[in-house]
Amino acid sequence: MGPTGSGKSNFINVAARRDGHTVGHGLESQTSDIRTVPENSSTSGQSVVLVETPGFDDSSKSDEEILTMIADWLMKTYKGQLNLATIIYLHRIVDIQMSGSLQKNLKMFKSLCGQEAMPNIVIATTMWRRVWGTEGEEREARLKSKYWADMIAQGCRVERFQDTYKSAWHIIGHLKQDMTSNEKDQRAQGVENRAAQLKVRLSSSANKERRGIVGFFMKFFGVKSISRVDEGAVVSIAHAR
Ligand SMILES: Nc1nc2c(ncn2[C@@H]2O[C@H](COP(=O)(O)OP(=O)(O)O)[C@@H](O)[C@H]2O)c(=O)[nH]1
Numbered sequence: 422m423g424p425t426g427s428g429k430s431n432f433i434n435v436a437a438r439r440d441g442h443t444v445g446h447g448l449e450s451q452t453s454d455i456r457t458v459p460e461n462s463s464t465s466g467q468s469v470v471l472v473e474t475p476g477f478d479d480s481s482k483s484d485e486e487i488l489t490m491i492a493d494w495l496m497k498t499y500k501g502q503l504n505l506a507t508i509i510y511l512h513r514i515v516d517i518q519m520s521g522s523l524q525k526n527l528k529m530f531k532s533l534c535g536q537e538a539m540p541n542i543v544i545a546t547t548m549w550r551r552v553w554g555t556e557g558e559e560r561e562a563r564l565k566s567k568y569w570a571d572m573i574a575q576g577c578r579v580e581r582f583q584d585t586y587k588s589a590w591h592i593i594g595h596l597k598q599d600m601t602s603n604e605k606d607q608r609a610q611g612v613e614n615r616a617a618q619l620k621v622r623l624s625s626s627a628n629k630e631r632r633g634i635v636g637f638f639m640k641f642f643g644v645k646s647i648s649r650v651d652e653g654a655v656v657s658i659a660h661a662r
């Protein structure tokens with residue numbers, strides 16, 4: 422998981438020894454924007470499925486659609502035969518600031534996975550070849566102490582992706598024992614509850630944003646009050662000018 426451009430496709434291509442041209446390989450599937458690639462673990466030979474989910478900044482979909490997609494996938498996986506071994510969250514070390522969009526991605530990711538999943542989570546930083554001197558290390562230290570501290574305290578690992586097959590499998594790590602079906606049920610239930618809460622939060626912040634736009638138009642057109650405000654009203658005031 423991770424924002425668009427954080428290197429998710431690249432990570433999977435390196436871990437599965439695919440170059441860009443073999444995407445769409447017979448065994449791969451890409452349904453509803455979730456890409457799955459079957460592969461064998463480099464260490465144990467166990468069969469593994471590498472999964473790429475879209476980031477919360479996909480311009481073709483709303484946050485709510487992406488949330489639903491990822492939550493449904495997580496629930497289905499917890500309830501199914503697969504064992505969700507490692508969740509990797511990618512972050513580009515070249516990013517100078519934690520922009521609003523990066524913060525939102527991280528917040529949604531944390532809130533959706535929940536505290537109990539933290540020991541299975543690895544934050545992996547990408548694009549180390551594009552930073553110079555101690556720039557990357559300093560940025561990593563700041564991220565660890567400011568934005569990732571709570572996750573680290575809850576058992577999440579932080580690693581650097583060095584763009585190699587070996588590094589990818591080091592990050593994926595030793596595959597954990599299967600969870601009991603009871604644990605899996607609890608995880609699925611947790612995801613369902615948290616996704617529902619997040620949807621409420623998303624829709625209330627969308628409403629706040631809408632009120633913000635209405636307020637802006639009222640000020641702009643010198644309107645003191647509007648008794649019934651909806652998006653249509655704002656559009657017609659805008660057109661009347
Ligand atoms: N140098 C470098 N480039 C990367 C790395 N990961 C991704 N890229 C490049 O960054 C761009 C976006 O990566 P991509 O894997 O498509 O990101 P996604 O949107 O998260 O799937 C592509 O042009 C990649 O070639 C990395 O670890 N190092």
Ligand SMILES: [Mg+2]
Nearest residue numbers: 429430431473
């Ligand atoms: Mg991608």
